[in-house]
Amino acid sequence: MSFSSILCFTLIATVIILARRLSKINKELKSRSDNILQLNKEKDVVLNFLDKAGDTFTEKENRSSDDLYGVALESACNSLKASGAAIFALDAENKYLGTRLVRGLFPPFFETAESVVGKAASKSKFLSSLLDKHRIPMGQEVIGEVAQSQKPLLIPNGMEDSRLPHASDPFLQIKSLAAVPLIVGYELLGVMAVVNKQNDESFTKTDLSILESLADQVALSLNTADLKETRQQKEKLDRELEIAKEIQQLLFPTARPIIDKFDIAYMTQAAKEVGGDYFDFIDVDENRIGIVIADVSGKGVPGALIMTMVRSIMRSIAPGNLSSKSVICELNKQISKDLKPDMFITMQYMILDKHNQILTIVRAGHDPLIHYHSNQKKIELVKGRGMAIGIVEGPDFEDSLEEIVIKLEANDLVSVYTDGATEARDRDGKEFGREGLGDAIRVSAGSPSNLVVQNIRQRIYRFTGGAPQEDDLTLLVLKALP
Secondary structure: HHHHHHHHHHHHHHHHHHHHHHHHHHHHHHHHHHHHHHHHHHHOOOOOOHHHHHHHHHHHOOOOOOOOHHHHHHHHHHHOOEEEEEEEEOOOOOOEEEEEEEEEEOOOOOOOOOOOOOOHHHHHHHHHHHHHHHHHEEOHHHHHHHHOOOOOOOEEHHHHHHOOOOOOHHHHHHOEEEEEEEEOOOOOEEEEEEEHHHHHHHHHHHHHHHHHHHHHHHHHHHHHHHHHHHHHHHHHHHHHHHHHHHHHHHOOOOOOOOOEEEEEEEEOOOOOOOOOOOEEEEEEOOOEEEEEEEEEEEOHHHHHHHHHHHHHHHHHHHHOOOHHHHHHHHHHHHHHOOOOOOOEEEEEEEEOHHHHHHEEEEEEEOOEEEEEEEEOOOOEOOOOOOOOEEEOHHHHHHOOOEEEEEEEOOOOOOEEOOHHHOOEEEEOOOOOOHHHHHHHHHHHHOOHOOOOOOOHHHHHHHHHHHOOOOOOEEEEEEEOOO
């Protein structure tokens, strides 16, 4: 090989080596540049949050952690271009997480009926109501997984991830999700999550890092705010409980109605937080009586005040009105404008024709009525369609309601109840459920109504094993006599 060939080969090899080194240097520079851009973005997000949080706390005399949560969720939605964001708080026993606050459209991350209707604002309220009712066991579902592992989670394509439901309704779809734990020191406060990046994009690792930085700052800020809030909330709750107890006692009937050929019994038992459940008997005309049971989403004084309004409206519109559906529609029309965005009412209203032993029923988002058929000795769940009161107004609400008529035979029994009965839990978190309620009715259906109610109450108490009652429990049993 000639000298010129060797020289040429050497030059080419040198150029290749230099090109590779230059490429490596460029990649390192780009990586450092990207890291700097990411750090600057995280800094901007955190500083923006602190600035808004400071303004919020300066403007408000009574500071609360929800104010801070609200600023954090708005910052997360704006900076990450998310369609929805939520914070899930851990309970005192570190067993369950519940929805603390939601912003935007946040579809449920669990299987649910695809029955969302109405305008976008109403859908947002409806989706929030689904999350509000749902408790997440530690370690279960995607939020429970993040809480237990205390590690961030990124799901770029939710429609292909088995941990998320694959709904057909776009408003129920989670296309992308990012979730991070809220931790102060060694204490887990909860989980913050964002869903569905705008323009159908997916959340990235950079987005997850930004969310982590925001969550860290939120957790640190909350550690200070919660100490003062806890003391204020206790003092406020003590005052609310005394007032709400007095109000609630005035709402419930003082005696059960005496109806020929029928036997009625009921019970109501408040949880620690007063407010929520309501039931009543209303004379429609001399041949018919209205029976109403409802559950207001709000607790404490707000829930008790809404119950007072519902009772007043029902007693003014139900007498003389033979259509249970029109009564519920009129109630929705009158009460919706007075409900806060996070409040709604589930209700079951039935009109009993005393002479013909016929029930006309409308179910507005409430638990199904239980009908025990004496002849067949079987339980039937009467599941008429219906949306909760306060979610939407007008034709959308009216069209959602289904009026059902049932004929009661001798010794037939029907029961209406609030979810405090079916959702009563034992110490492992298992629910009593409709099956447990149905079994309790079936075995005691031959007894008078008051003994049926007593049997259900005892079974729930044995099932829960003395575990604290989490929700108000109201139960009514109506039996047709031979």
